[in-house]
Every structure is written in structure tokens, then in C-alpha cells.
């Protein structure tokens with residue numbers, strides 16, 4: 001794969017094993033600056049492992065990860081390097097309950113991140129930045145004093161998005177970020193994410209098993225099956241005209257507004273007896 005500077009994120013030949021399990025097997029994809037790519041696949045296909053390697057939470061056995069043209073495959077050696085990498089890629093997890101510190105108010109959490117990444121700002125400017133971040137995600141000044149448990153699930157996820165934005169990252173990894181929310185709240189947060197992408201030109205890597213979410217938020221998609229990338233293309237191509245049998249089964253197994261039942265209930269869409 002050609003590595004170029006107008007790409008926000010590039011993953012090439014990535015491999016990760018856990019003992020005898022090959023979690024990620026020679027996976028390559030790229031996202032242009034401001035683009036949004038959906039990483040699709042059923043549970044255990046290797047999606048979160050890829051996210052962890054991109055974030056530096058796991059090391060790869062082979063392959064390369066680059067963000068904004070800079071290699072980040074090897075562990076960061078200095079604090080400055082870790083901070084710079086954090087400004088390149090941030091993550092929003094599925095469950096803000098466990099990803100937010102339960103003892104820290106939303107305001108102090110955001111101010112700490114602003115302070116870490118914008119050391120030149122004075123106190124008043126930092127406070128203003130926190131207000132701006134809250135406003136960007138549809139929260140209010142009163143939420144600065146709130147603890148995570150005093151907020152609704154949707155508000156907590158908005159706070160987690162604000163925390164990611166506080167670093168002004170080039171790329172945000174959204175790892176099942178709306179999966180735990182009620183459907184109506186999920187729609188609001190999806191709209192917020194779409195608006196933010198448009199306003200900030202931020203790049204998304206969206207990890208989801210929910211094809212409707214992938215359709216709404218991404219313009220390209222890759223499909224993972226048992227650690228391998230089996231299909232890639234524009235989101236419309238992949239979802240409307242899937243070429244690989246796995247993607248076809250994945251699509252057929254997802255109930256949606258226009259869902260037609262084509263497969264019987266099965267623990268895995270890979271079970272031969274499961275699809276009919």
C-alpha cells in the first residue's frame with residue numbers, strides 16, 4: 001500500500017496473535033483526511049484489536065500503523081510523543097459509564113484534557129474552551145459540575161465525545177459508541193457525530209456491528225471475518241451489493257426497518273447450517 005500524507009490513517013499488513021488465536025491477519029486499509037470508514041464484522045472478528053493497536057494499547061506482531069503520515073507502530077518512547085499521538089487519534093468507547101472517571105466532574109475532566117494538550121492557554125481561556133466543547137456536543141454550562149452518574153446515558157456519551165474533541169484530534173475511533181444507547185438517543189448522538197464531522201473535518205474510524213449505523217456515518221467500509229479483511233469499498237457498494245458471501249450473510253442476519261428474514265437464528269453467521 002502506498003503511504004501518502006493526505007491520508008489521516010493507514011493500516012498495512014497488520015497482524016496480531018493471542019497464543020494460537022490469530023486475532024488480526026494481514027489487514028490493510030486507509031482513510032483520507034476528513035473521511036469516515038466503517039469497520040464491520042461480527043463479534044470476535046478482530047475489530048477492537050485493530051482499534052487497540054491504533055491507539056497504542058496493544059502492540060502488533062507485524063505490519064504498520066500511520067496517522068497523519070507518521071508511524072505509530074512502535075510504542076511511544078517519550079511523554080511528548082505520547083501526547084502528540086493522542087492529538088492525532090482519540091477514541092470514544094461503547095460504555096461511557098466505565099470510560100469516564102466516576103469521581104471527576106465533567107468540567108474538571110475536560111479542563112484536565114485541555115490543559116494537557118494546550119499548555120499555552122491561561123485559566124480563563126481553558127474555561128472558555130471547556131464551555132465551547134460542551135456547546136459543541138449539546139451539553140450546558142450546568143454540566144460542568146455534574147458527575148457522570150448524575151447524567152443520562154446520552155449525556156455521558158456526549159461528554160465522552162467532548163473529551164475526545166478536547167485534544168483536537170485528526171482521527172476519532174468510535175468503537176460501538178452508540179451501541180449501548182436507546183434507539184431515540186442513539187439517533188441524536190449519530191446526528192451529532194455527523195454534524196461534528198462536517199463542522200470540524202475530523203476523520204472517523206467507526207467500529208460497529210450495526211449496518212444502519214455504518215450506513216449513516218461512513219463513506220467507505222471494510223468487512224472483517226475471523227481476523228481477515230474480506231471485502232472493502234464504498235459503504236453503498238459494500239452494504240447494497242456485497243460481493244463476499246460473509247458480507248451477504250452479515251447483511252441478511254441484521255434486522256432493520258426493511259428487514260426480510262432470510263436466515264434462521266444461529267450463534268454465528270459462519271455456521272454452514274445457520275444460513276439457509
Ligand SMILES: Nc1ncnc2c1ncn2[C@@H]1O[C@H](COP(=O)(O)OP(=O)(O)OP(=O)(O)O)[C@@H](O)[C@H]1O
Nearest residue numbers: 018021022023041042043044045046047048049050
Ligand atoms: N486479550 C486477549 N487475550 C486473548 N484473546 C483475545 C484478547 N483480545 C481479543 N482476543 C481474541 O481475539 C479475537 C478478536 O477479538 P476482538 O475483540 O478484536 O473482536 P471484535 O470483532 O472487536 O469483537 P467484539 O465486537 O465482540 O468486541 C477473538 O477471538 C478474541 O477472543
